[in-house]
Amino acid sequence: MSRRRVLAAGVGGTAAVAAMAALGCGGKSSSPPTPTPRRGGTLRTATTLPLVFGLDPQVETGTGLAIFPRVYGYLLHVDPSDDSIVYDHAHTVEQPDPQTYIIRMRDGLRFQDVPPVGGRAVTAEDAVLSLLRFRDNPLVLNKTWHATVLDAADVIDPLTVRITTKRPYAYSIAEIGAIGAGAILPKELISDVDLRSSGVGSGPFRIDAVENGTRVRLARNDGYFRAPVPYVDAMEWRIVESDAARLDAFRQRAADMIPNRDRLEAEGLAKSTQGVETTIEPALAYLSLGLRIDRAPFNDPRVREAIDIALDRDAMSRDIAFGDGQVLGPVNPHLANGYWSLPRDEIVASQRGADAIDARRADAQAMLAAASAAGARIRLQVAKMPQLLDVADVVASELRKIGLTIDLETLDQLAWYVNFRRGDFDATIIGQLPYEWPDQPTRMYHSGGIDGAGNMFGFADPAIDALIERSWGEMDRGERQQTLLDAQRLMIAARPMIQLFTSTAYSTAWSYVRNRRPGVAGSMAQYNYEQWLDVPS
Known part of the structure; x- marks a missing residue:
């Protein structure tokens, strides 16, 4: 019996674990960011981890966890390493009392110019309806805060959200910005829309192609509010059937980065292949x-x-x-x-x-x-x-x-x-x-x-x-x-x-993949939109 299989999806044997490892972020790496990122190219990942529920951010637990955070915007995130707030579409949070949060959004944010949304402005209504969709979604498995702590979510004005809780709760801000629950969907896609292979967000990339659960390609959203980020033109995930196919794709440079099955595989690649770097998380x-x-x-x-x-x-x-x-x-x-x-x-x-x-x-x-x-x-x-x-x-x-x-x-x-x-x-x-x-x-x-x-x-x-x-x-x-x-x-x-x-968990990338952000663990690594390819154009 092979004991190696236990680390193929992280120690927990769950899809979510492997998706986080597949990003190749966190832990130690010898590839520091450089001051002048190159623009262009496609960053490609090969993985054996399937899309479990596709690209719907509220229910996906597989490889989609590494994909949809690049499509959708969020109000904010909380960094679990120190509980600090990292703002995204929001720019301030006020707490007038222990059970009330007033969140003000940036002006000028727009969804991707994709039907049926057409590049319109992101509003507080979108954020509130997304949060309520998560609470009411029968396919969502872990929504304890939304079901037992959340009292109400209201639109105060086009750029202001008010969230009230049933009691003071230390993790409320973290829940508002969680990787699945916090994704902002346009109101046009809240009801009766299948998001497994499509979707429109306000993040740095738009969905370009989804092929039968074997390939997902994202293309740069040129209207992203943090331009010139992202630097790469596109990101692509190939879902392959075997470890051998995953390794072959990497060795043949059909993939720029891969999650490793275990430490032995990562060490073997590092010893046998020049120009690669391993990340440990x-x-x-x-x-x-x-x-x-x-x-x-x-x-x-x-x-x-x-x-x-x-x-x-x-x-x-x-x-x-x-x-x-x-x-x-x-x-x-x-x-x-x-x-x-x-x-x-x-x-x-x-x-x-x-x-x-x-x-x-x-x-x-x-x-x-x-x-x-x-x-x-x-x-x-x-x-x-x-x-x-x-x-x-x-x-x-x-x-x-x-x-x-x-x-x-x-x-x-x-x-x-x-x-x-x-x-x-x-x-x-x-x-x-x-x-x-x-x-x-x-x-x-x-x-x-x-x-x-x-x-x-x-x-x-x-x-x-x-x-x-x-x-x-x-x-x-x-x-x-x-x-x-x-x-x-x-x-x-x-x-x-x-x-x-x-x-x-281990991952390996060719050394031309830059800004992998060593030291950023868990879901925070999935909001690293600044990777780039150090390959002459």
């Missing part, structure tokens, strides 16, 4: 083992602890992540450079990671015996994705070593997701999305769950609920950090979810 995605703790045997905390200490995460890092794996608690340490996560020594101590694995397994067997769970049969669900199947095999093997009987149940991705949200499982492998805020990861430990409808693990702890709810209203970043650290210490002791590991 700590992954925001991660892997978890979820347990239904209101059912035997997981309703006994000794069983949950036995499983936690019996998992050989060093072996997982070695065999699955090629040594790039990193232990984690409820919040990924790669998020905001570890600002929101527990110190590594606390996490390792909770997992007894410093002890010999044989001693941990012996203690785990004793715990199972004391809980009358020796030899218990466990149904472990996993989505039918090669990356996650590999992880499930390893977890099952580890748990069999302490005497548990593991029955793997593989499901189509949609069926797995439905079961996960309903809590219809004994244990389940979770490929977590690349969350950019601690809100969603910690909500999984709240009795109300992700969306307030109930916890999928059957878990409830009043002390944890109180800390999570306190964090929602803490606008002071330092106070919120301390509250969430206190909550996470209770979470790792309760163990409704057992965290496995996070990892690293």
Whole structure:
């Protein structure tokens, strides 16, 4: 069995992870920007990651995540590294009270000159209707803020939006500018329009061609308000069927940049091919083992602890992540450079990671015996994705070593997701999305769950609920950090979810691809419109 597959879509095995890695931004690179960008050319990417729902920004989770942010404009973004606001179509945000946001847009912004919009001005009405479309869109999977916190979105005048929330909420501005929810659609496309292969925005590129899910081409929007950006004439994505086809496209210079399957592939390209540069990006995605703790045997905390200490995460890092794996608690340490996560020594101590694995397994067997769970049969669900199947095999093997009987149940991705949200499982492998805020990861430990409808693990702890709810209203970043650290210490002791590991993503580009912006991680990398090709015209 190939352990390499787990990194093909990032450690989480999700489409969203790979789309972010496909940008080739973040981490370390030796190609600095130069003072005089060249104009022209087509920047081409080859990837095996498909378009999942096409180019509709509100529902796409695949390669489209690297494409549609270049088509659509946004009011603003919040940089998760420091919570600073990065303005796009907005130029000011005022907060007259803790539950009201007044957002004023720039004058003179225009949509691309494409029917049926025809290059008209972007207005506050477009921004409001886009936000409400996201809230009401039945295909949107993660809209907790829109469904439970948002109270109203109103047009004050053609360039002013007012957003009110039901309660003070620390992540409201971030939600307004999120990569999918924040994309501004023209009002002409809000209702009854299929955006999977078309669309009109006010971003730096317009959609030029979409071919049967195998090729997408964007052309420069000459009316973009930040001219002379973008520098390239066009951007193109080729979706290929195999790693071999992806590598061939790169080696033959039919692609200028590619996401790498894993570290070994990236290192191999760097050694065998002159004139290439590799970018390394700590992954925001991660892997978890979820347990239904209101059912035997997981309703006994000794069983949950036995499983936690019996998992050989060093072996997982070695065999699955090629040594790039990193232990984690409820919040990924790669998020905001570890600002929101527990110190590594606390996490390792909770997992007894410093002890010999044989001693941990012996203690785990004793715990199972004391809980009358020796030899218990466990149904472990996993989505039918090669990356996650590999992880499930390893977890099952580890748990069999302490005497548990593991029955793997593989499901189509949609069926797995439905079961996960309903809590219809004994244990389940979770490929977590690349969350950019601690809100969603910690909500999984709240009795109300992700969306307030109930916890999928059957878990409830009043002390944890109180800390999570306190964090929602803490606008002071330092106070919120301390509250969430206190909550996470209770979470790792309760163990409704057992965290496995996070990892690293790699991408490779020819050295003539400039301004890849090393150090810009996650979705912020997708708003880098200033890449250019250092190729003589």
